[in-house]
Amino acid sequence: MAAAIAKTIVATGASSGLGFEAVKQLLQQTQPYRFILGARDPKSTQAAYDRLKYDATVHNVSILPLELADLRGVKSFAQQTLDKLGSHKLDVLLLNAAVNKPATGPGPNHSKWCEAFVVNHLSQHYLTHLLEDKVRESRSRIVVVSSGAVRNIRNDDPETLNVDLKANSGADGMVTYCASKFTQLLSTHWWRRRLGDSAQVVAVSPGLILGTGLGRHVDIKFDPNNLPDAKSVDEGAKSILEAFTRNDFPSDPQQIFLTSWGEWWPKDVYSLSLDEALQDKWSPSKEEIEEEELAQ
Numbered sequence: 001m002a003a004a005i006a007k008t009i010v011a012t013g014a015s016s017g018l019g020f021e022a023v024k025q026l027l028q029q030t031q032p033y034r035f036i037l038g039a040r041d042p043k044s045t046q047a048a049y050d051r052l053k054y055d056a057t058v059h060n061v062s063i064l065p066l067e068l069a070d071l072r073g074v075k076s077f078a079q080q081t082l083d084k085l086g087s088h089k090l091d092v093l094l095l096n097a098a099v100n101k102p103a104t105g106p107g108p109n110h111s112k113w114c115e116a117f118v119v120n121h122l123s124q125h126y127l128t129h130l131l132e133d134k135v136r137e138s139r140s141r142i143v144v145v146s147s148g149a150v151r152n153i154r155n156d157d158p159e160t161l162n163v164d165l166k167a168n169s170g171a172d173g174m175v176t177y178c179a180s181k182f183t184q185l186l187s188t189h190w191w192r193r194r195l196g197d198s199a200q201v202v203a204v205s206p207g208l209i210l211g212t213g214l215g216r217h218v219d220i221k222f223d224p225n226n227l228p229d230a231k232s233v234d235e236g237a238k239s240i241l242e243a244f245t246r247n248d249f250p251s252d253p254q255q256i257f258l259t260s261w262g263e264w265w266p267k268d269v270y271s272l273s274l275d276e277a278l279q280d281k282w283s284p285s286k287e288e289i290e291e292e293e294l295a296q
Contacts, residue, residue: 006032006060008088010081010131012068012124013097014038015045018145018206021237022094027054027061035059036084038066038077038097068097068123069108069115071293078130090138092244093131095124095184096145100177107167111293116173117165120180121282122289125187129286136198143243144188146203146257150270152178158278183282185257185273190283192256193276204243206236207260231260 009026013019014037026033039045042063049061062084066077103114111118128135128142135142154160154175164171164179171179185203192201208230231239239260250264254274257265267274284292 004031006034007091008034008036008085009092009094010036010038010085010090011092011094011096012038012066012127013145014094015040015048018209018233018236018240019094019096020048021233022096022240023049023061024052025234025237025241027052027059030058033059034088035061036081037061037063038068038081039063040065040067068119071109071118071123071126071289074123074127075130075294078127081131082134085134090131090134090140093128093135093140093142094145094240095128095143096240097124098145098177098181100173102173103164103167103169103171103176105168109293112167113165114167114169114171114176116176116180117183120177121184121187122284122293124184125283126286126289126293128187128191129289132195136195139199141200141202141244142188142191142195143240144184144201144203145240146185146188146205147177147181148205148208149174149178150182150185150273153182153272154179156272158182158272158275161282182273185270186279186282188256189254189273189276190279192253193279200249201256202243202246202249202258203256204240204258205260206239207231209233209236236260 011019011023014023023035042065046063064077064080067073097119099116099119101116107113108115108118113122154164161179161183163169164175188201188203195201210230242262243258246258255264255267257270259265
């Protein structure tokens with residue numbers, strides 16, 4: 001029997017939490033995987049994966065430096081990723097990284113935007129631009145880890161994004177998280193439109209997951225005994241991995257959101273994100289990003 005062909009996954013946000021758990025689960029499979037993972041601290045991330053003692057004759061894990069608050073670092077990561085991919089196909093681009101931080105200080109690297117917006121949306125949107133040719137060539141699947149928080153932008157008014165996502169806006173961590181995840185969903189729609197039949201683009205919610213470290217910058221306390229919808233990290237990772245393999249895509253191209261209970265969310269739940277003009281506004285071109293963020 002011929003050996004299975006390795007599938008290649010490029011991922012952000014796989015140093016800990018849900019992303020780490022998702023990769024861990026794939027490393028337990030007999031299907032070979034080749035991972036290229038971006039990490040803020042490659043040394044500690046490498047040590048964490050080494051402790052898994054996965055079968056290195058079946059799987060390959062490469063960890064490259066990636067600081068998503070620095071667009072120059074994103075550009076460097078993208079080039080290193082393309083060099084490492086070479087002629088290999090890119091099967092899945094997993095965009096999982098996220099932070100939950102208030103907009104109470106200057107933007108990273110003199111950006112006019114708060115860190116939550118840069119990390120949760122802009123940098124990963126830029127990374128997709130930089131990998132776009134490879135995505136098209138490979139007919140990749142782009143999996144964007146989203147959240148039910150997209151329903152909770154302030155006042156249900158997209159105009160509030162212009163205020164809340166700015167550096168030093170004073171918006172608290174939950175406001176910037178909801179707003180930045182909403183703009184990320186706008187970008188997901190935009191990429192679905194832009195890439196058309198040349199790639200598959202899916203948003204997925206892992207569900208309400210405690211203990212991932214996402215909330216470490218906000219002062220919110222949950223009672224784990226009073227959260228009937230809460231899921232474990234293991235369950236959340238399984239929800240993400242569902243988006244790698246599901247092929248029962250709805251015929252409506254706007255219905256792109258896979259829920260943590262395995263259903264395609266009715267698009268009226270996220271109807272605010274269906275405005276194409278709004279998608280265009282919050283999905284700048286590669287050139288626009290570089291002119292605004294890299295010319296500082």
